[in-house]
Amino acid sequence: MRGIILALSGQRVLLALLGICAVFSLLTIQRTAPEGTAAGEQVARVFLSEKRPPMARVLVVSTNSAEDGQFSVRVAELLGEQGILIDFAQSPIQAREAAEGKSGPPISAVLATGSASSWPVLERFNLPVLAPAPSLWPVFLQRSNLLNIASQISVIAIIAAGMTLVIMTGGIDLSVGSIAALAAVVCTRLVRDHFGGINAGAPGMIVSGFAAICVGGVVGWGSGAIITWCSVPPFLATMGVMLVASGLAFQVSEGQSVYQVPDAFTWLGRESVGGVPVVVILTLVLYALASHLIQSTVLGRYILATGSNPVAAYLAGVPVKRVQRIVYATSGALAALGGVILASQLKSGAPTYGQMYELYVIAAVVVGGTSLSGGQGSVWGTLVGALLIAVIQNGMNLLGMESYTQKIVLGLVLLAAVLADRLRRS
Amino acid sequence: MTEIIPLLNLRQIRKSFGPNEVLKGVDFRLAPGEVVGFLGANGAGKSTLMRILAGILRPDSGEMTLQDKSHSPKGPVQGRDAGISIVHQELSLVDSLSIVDNLFLGREIHRLGQIRQTEQLRQARQILARLGSPLDPDRKVARLRTGEKQIIEIARALLHQTRVLILDEPTAALSPGEAENLFRIVGELSNQGIGVVYISHRLEEIDRLADRVVVLRDGRMVYDEPRGVHNRAAIIAAMAGRDVGEHVQVAGSANPATPHLFETINLGRKPLVNKVNLVLRPGELVALTGLVGSGRTELLRLLAGIDQPDEGRIVYRGKPFHPDGPAHSLRRGIGFLPEDRKDQGLFLAHSARTNLSISVLEELAGGKGLLRHVRNRDESKLFDDKSDLLGLQPKNPALAAGRFSGGNQQKILLGRILASRPGLLLLDEPTRGVDASARRDIYRILAEAAGRGAAILFATSEFAEALALGQRIVVMREGTIAADFPNTPGLSPGDIMRHAVSEQS
Numbered sequence: 001m002r003g004i005i006l007a008l009s010g011q012r013v014l015l016a017l018l019g020i021c022a023v024f025s026l027l028t029i030q031r032t033a034p035e036g037t038a039a040g041e042q043v044a045r046v047f048l049s050e051k052r053p054p055m056a057r058v059l060v061v062s063t064n065s066a067e068d069g070q071f072s073v074r075v076a077e078l079l080g081e082q083g084i085l086i087d088f089a090q091s092p093i094q095a096r097e098a099a100e101g102k103s104g105p106p107i108s109a110v111l112a113t114g115s116a117s118s119w120p121v122l123e124r125f126n127l128p129v130l131a132p133a134p135s136l137w138p139v140f141l142q143r144s145n146l147l148n149i150a151s152q153i154s155v156i157a158i159i160a161a162g163m164t165l166v167i168m169t170g171g172i173d174l175s176v177g178s179i180a181a182l183a184a185v186v187c188t189r190l191v192r193d194h195f196g197g198i199n200a201g202a203p204g205m206i207v208s209g210f211a212a213i214c215v216g217g218v219v220g221w222g223s224g225a226i227i228t229w230c231s232v233p234p235f236l237a238t239m240g241v242m243l244v245a246s247g248l249a250f251q252v253s254e255g256q257s258v259y260q261v262p263d264a265f266t267w268l269g270r271e272s273v274g275g276v277p278v279v280v281i282l283t284l285v286l287y288a289l290a291s292h293l294i295q296s297t298v299l300g301r302y303i304l305a306t307g308s309n310p311v312a313a314y315l316a317g318v319p320v321k322r323v324q325r326i327v328y329a330t331s332g333a334l335a336a337l338g339g340v341i342l343a344s345q346l347k348s349g350a351p352t353y354g355q356m357y358e359l360y361v362i363a364a365v366v367v368g369g370t371s372l373s374g375g376q377g378s379v380w381g382t383l384v385g386a387l388l389i390a391v392i393q394n395g396m397n398l399l400g401m402e403s404y405t406q407k408i409v410l411g412l413v414l415l416a417a418v419l420a421d422r423l424r425r426s
Numbered sequence: 427m428t429e430i431i432p433l434l435n436l437r438q439i440r441k442s443f444g445p446n447e448v449l450k451g452v453d454f455r456l457a458p459g460e461v462v463g464f465l466g467a468n469g470a471g472k473s474t475l476m477r478i479l480a481g482i483l484r485p486d487s488g489e490m491t492l493q494d495k496s497h498s499p500k501g502p503v504q505g506r507d508a509g510i511s512i513v514h515q516e517l518s519l520v521d522s523l524s525i526v527d528n529l530f531l532g533r534e535i536h537r538l539g540q541i542r543q544t545e546q547l548r549q550a551r552q553i554l555a556r557l558g559s560p561l562d563p564d565r566k567v568a569r570l571r572t573g574e575k576q577i578i579e580i581a582r583a584l585l586h587q588t589r590v591l592i593l594d595e596p597t598a599a600l601s602p603g604e605a606e607n608l609f610r611i612v613g614e615l616s617n618q619g620i621g622v623v624y625i626s627h628r629l630e631e632i633d634r635l636a637d638r639v640v641v642l643r644d645g646r647m648v649y650d651e652p653r654g655v656h657n658r659a660a661i662i663a664a665m666a667g668r669d670v671g672e673h674v675q676v677a678g679s680a681n682p683a684t685p686h687l688f689e690t691i692n693l694g695r696k697p698l699v700n701k702v703n704l705v706l707r708p709g710e711l712v713a714l715t716g717l718v719g720s721g722r723t724e725l726l727r728l729l730a731g732i733d734q735p736d737e738g739r740i741v742y743r744g745k746p747f748h749p750d751g752p753a754h755s756l757r758r759g760i761g762f763l764p765e766d767r768k769d770q771g772l773f774l775a776h777s778a779r780t781n782l783s784i785s786v787l788e789e790l791a792g793g794k795g796l797l798r799h800v801r802n803r804d805e806s807k808l809f810d811d812k813s814d815l816l817g818l819q820p821k822n823p824a825l826a827a828g829r830f831s832g833g834n835q836q837k838i839l840l841g842r843i844l845a846s847r848p849g850l851l852l853l854d855e856p857t858r859g860v861d862a863s864a865r866r867d868i869y870r871i872l873a874e875a876a877g878r879g880a881a882i883l884f885a886t887s888e889f890a891e892a893l894a895l896g897q898r899i900v901v902m903r904e905g906t907i908a909a910d911f912p913n914t915p916g917l918s919p920g921d922i923m924r925h926a927v928s929e930q931s
Contacts, residue, residue: 298787299796305784308773315732315764315771316842317753317785326796376775 012420013369013381017388024395025138032137033114036067039132040074043111047130048082057085057105059127061095061116068113075111092121099125139398147277151269151345153390154279155180157383159338159357160364161290162220162331164382167365168294169327170307170374171234175223176335176361178245179216180354183339185249187212188258188349197260205265213336219245220332224325238328242358249351259348269344279341283383286334291379303327307374363410364389367417389413431494433458433621434479434590439488441474448474450645451488456590456621461612463636464625465649467665467717467923469887470642472625476592480512481505493589511583512592519575521568526550528567529582553581557611573604580611591615592623597631598719609635627717628928629658641665662927666889666920684708686741687881688850690729693738698724700905701738706850706881711872713896713913714885717926721905722885723765726852729883730762731755743849756785761848763839765855765885767832771839774828778818779809781827781838786845812841815874817867833864840871851875853884857891869895889919889926901925 034042047058060075062068076086085105089095099107110122110129117131139145159176166173187208191197195204219241226237271278294300302323305313314320338357343349368385370377392413396406434456441449448471456462466472477483479490481499490497492508499505519528526543529550535542550563559577567575576596583591593612597605612622612635624635632639639656641649641664649656649664688706693699698721706712714722727733729740731749740747742758749755752762764770773781783790783805790805791798809823816837820830827838836856843851856872857865872895876882883900886892892899893913901909901922909925 293797296799296801297796298791298798298800301780301784301787301800302796304776305773305780308776309769311770312764312772313784315752315762317756317846319753323796375773 013367013384013388013417017384017391020388020391020395021140024140024391024398028138028140028395028398029136030139031134032139032142033132033134035114035132036070037074039113040071041078042132043071043130044075044078046133047109047111048078056108057087059087059089059095059098059107059110060112061089061110061119061122062113063115064090065115068115071113092119095119096121096124099127140395145394145398147280149387149390149394150280151277152394153386154277154283155338155341155345156357156360156364156390157283157386158286158341159331159335160361160368160382160386161286161379162327162334163361163365164368164370164377164379165290165294165303165327166234166331167362167370167372168303168307168374168377169324170310171227171324171327172238172362172372173220173223173328173331173335174235174238174358175219175242175245176331176338177354177357178242178249179219179332179335180339180342180357181351182219182245182249182252183212183216183336184343184349184353185253185258185351186215186349187340188261188343189252191262191265192258192260198262200262200265202264205262209268209340212340213333216336216339217329217333220335221325221329223332224328227328228321228324246351253349253351255351257348257350261343261347263347266344266347269341269346279345282341287379287383294379299323299326304375307376309375360389363414363417366421367414369417369421371421372418385417432456432491433460433493434497435489435491436475436479437489439475439478439490440486441471441478441483442486448645449478449485452642452645452647454640454647456623458589458619458621459616460637461616461622461624461635463632463639464623464642465627465632465639465661465665466642467889467919470665471645472642473594475642476512476594476623476625479505479590479592480510481508506586509587509589510592511586511588511590512594513576513579513583513596514594519567519578522566524564524566525554525561525570525578526563528578529553529563529585531582533586549585550581553584556584556614557581558607558614571604573600573607576600576604576608577611580615584615588620590621590623592625594625595627595719596624597626597628605631627719627926629661630928632661633658662923663920665927666918666923685744687743688729688747689741691739691741693725693728693735693740694905695724695728695733695735695737698905699728699735702905702907704883704900704907704910706883708849708879708881709876710897711876711882711895712884712898712900713892714883714900714902715887715889715892715922715926716902716908718887720902720926722887722902723854724905725902726762726854726883726885730760730852732762756846756848759847759849761785761843761846761851763843763851763853763856765858767835767839772827772835775826777824778813778827778830778838779805779823782812782841782845783808785842789846808845812845815844816841816871831861831864833860833867836860836864836868837871840868844871844875849880851880851882851884853882855886856884857886889922892922893917893919903928 033039058079060072062072072088079086087098087107089098107127110125110127112122112129112131114132117129122129159180163173163176190208190211191200191205195201195208223238223241226232227234268278273281294303302313302318305316305318306320306323310320339354342353364386365382366372366385367388368378368381368383370382389410392409393406396409432455436452436454439449439452440447452475464472474483478485481502481504497508499508520531523531526546530546535545547563554561554563557577557580561574567578570578580591596608600608612624616622624632626632636653638652639649639661640647641661643665649661684707686705687708690702690704693702702725714725716722724733728735728749730752731754732752734749740749755762768774786808787800788794788798790808791800806823813821818834818837827835830838840856857868860868872882872884884895896913898910898912899922900907903926
């Protein structure tokens with residue numbers, strides 16, 4: 001843990017990330033009301049502290065969204081302990097019926113969620129309406145927005161972990177986007193055609209996912225084999241593989257989206273464990289592994305040595321070519337994992353996934369401080385780089401900037417990172 | 427001839443690289459039409475002087491005049507425009523272009539931006555005819571043999587109105603027939619009034635071509651005699667000098683009865699290594715020397731398993747040895763130190779510690795397997811052990827290798843090799859670019875390693891170093907072993923030089 005903190009604190013990129021987060025936080029401050037459990041808690045406490053006649057009875061109105069459901073549950077918990085009677089209404093009609101019902105003690109207050117509090121019907125009851133109080137809080141820093149960023153960037157980040165290894169050897173892998181698409185269609189087709197389609201069970205889906213990852217690993221290994229055995233520059237070899245993999249993805253899917261998968265297929269991409277999305281946990285685990293690999297294993301040293309000076313590495317007994325094949329295979333496998341996650345998030349596999357991903361992935365690596373000339377860099381830096389790109393995109397979206405402007409800004413960020421790399425070396 | 431107004435006149439040229447003074451006041455004259463045989467041992471300053479002439483380097487002080495005009499070129503283009511051309515051993519032609527395009531590269535004949543092909547072709551044919559070459563100017567340079575490429579280089583020099591032509595070891599890669607043609611061309615150029623500086627180690631060529639012979643040693647002109655006066659023994663003595671370097675250690679010799687550790691039988695790889703028979707015994711410290719281009723580095727690379735031989739065989743520890751890359755050789759106990767530590771040895775931006783441990787990582791991590799954990803503790807222990815042994819300064823494991831001095835960089839590399847405890851060390855110029863104190867340390871390290879039973883073969887271009895450190899001296903010439911003799915007190919660099927230069931054709 002201490003190692004992680006040290007590695008991160010040495011990163012100027014991290015400072016840039018925090019700075020940009022601060023800027024977007026300031027720029028997106030709005031009056032927003034709390035939602036869900038927090039809102040329920042707030043409203044219930046206000047009611048208990050201020051307006052509590054004996055034998056109280058309240059009406060809780062909410063929409064039927066999940067967040068509002070949490071609101072109602074929390075209010076019921078807090079007020080139920082105090083012996084307060086509670087009526088629930090999930091539509092204006094239900095609310096009127098409840099308010100006009102004559103039996104039992106009179107309703108002393110209406111407790112409403114933010115969205116339900118604007119229903120006109122509530123004004124007719126002549127009852128005090130308690131709703132969550134809006135406060136000044138940056139939209140950017142809302143929990144839902146942050147989780148949104150994390151889920152969106154995890155695919156790029158996972159692919160970028162493999163790309164970091166490749167770039168550390170002084171290479172480049174342009175095929176990752178196509179491999180992601182290939183993996184997405186391989187995985188979904190296996191589920192559809194061999195494991196029962198929408199009735200597929202967990203074992204079938206897991207096997208399909210692993211098979212797709214293996215396909216990605218083999219394709220990546222192929223790039224490595226071409227590079228090492230035929231002495232083709234990585235740029236050209238992986239460009240060729242990029243086209244081949246993309247073509248294969250269209251063939252495997254017959255040019256169409258494969259969507260006959262069960263609902264549970266989205267577990268990997270959409271579900272959370274303990275409030276944290278599965279993909280975020282997966283990303284962090286992978287980065288911890290990759291960081292350990294680079295810092296503390298024989299292979300990690302060999303990767304850096306190969307990138308720093310391939311001739312010297314070869315003469316020092318490093319199996320340079322094997323190391324290269326291993327990193328390209330790893331990059332391919334991680335790209336495939338990214339493709340499987342994409343398929344899970346979108347609940348389908350299509351050959352058009354992952355287009356231009358190689359550029360975002362390379363940008364994340366470079367922005368993260370890994371030198372394109374190889375031999376130096378940081379795995380955690382790449383994660384920060386990926387986050388930086390995602391945050392900039394997200395912030396610009398929140399601020400309502402046009403996508404054209406966003407492209408320009410991202411391009412300038414990338415150029416700045418490359419320039420910083422040059423300045424550091426000279 | 428020397429009474430005529432000189433074409434080229436150099437007075438008191440000095441040049442230093444850092445603290446290292448390479449040229450210590452050189453005087454040199456060249457008359458029109460004169461062919462000067464220019465000799466000097468490795469590191470005497472020949473190439474520095476020629477690069478100054480051509481404008482690639484600038485002298486620290488001194489005067490140069492070319493046909494009574496001051497000559498101070500500010501770059502290679504100006505040097506060429508002034509009329510000085512060098513034909514290097516490494517030819518500078520563009521393989522993918524035709525002969526005519528190469529001839530006019532950078533100075534195309536054009537009108538309104540349009541290259542005048544026919545005019546270029548006409549001139550190219552003319553110049554090739556003048557050199558007696560039957561080559562078609564439209565041919566691609568890639569398909570030419572080395573001798574033919576050299577002719578194209580000379581033709582290009584002539585097109586540039588060259589007045590001084592410098593030929594650097596021009597026959598090193600030529601067949602006898604091609605060499606003969608070159609000699610004829612040199613004669614003709616001389617008749618046309620062009621001054622020729624002919625750099626060669628082949629005395630028979632010098633005898634045949636040179637009007638005058640000069641020898642440069644340690645940055646000074648030590649010999650300058652016209653044709654008829656010069657003789658081979660005097661030239662060799664002048665090149666070698668009389669100073670024998672200090673003997674670092676008592677040059678003992680391994681017991682000849684000790685079984686061979688390593689033996690090559692007719693080992694060769696075209697074009698630079700040819701039928702090499704060499705024996706190494708445990709505990710032996712052997713110097714491999716010879717002039718530039720004699721094939722020292724190429725032989726070491728063959729022995730280290732980096733290049734594959736195309737003839738002959740190797741016997742190692744009593745069994746046939748089939749080289750299969752440096753990793754394989756390392757596992758078999760053969761360590762190699764490359765000649766160029768920055769390009770081929772070090773990871774300059776990485777720490778001294780990781781530079782030292784790279785060859786033994788798997789051993790440190792406890793066995794084969796790329797995913798094994800390398801513990802910092804083990805690496806630091808290795809660094810501490812080796813840095814004491816090597817006398818590394820500063821003793822800082824985290825400092826980037828590029829921040830160490832040349833001598834200490836070399837020690838790091840020696841430490842890397844020694845860490846794998848090899849039985850045979852092959853070292854290419856272990857003290858090149860190293861200061862005196864580091865050099866002493868390196869001699870000590872090597873003597874100790876030999877004392878522990880390792881066989882050491884080190885290539886050196888300095889004969890004094892071979893005499894100072896080697897128990898045995900192996901002299902290479904033109905890819906083969908010209909002499910192999912024990913080092914005895916009283917041997918002088920001249921004794922090595924005699925074998926290093928070629929005296930017969």
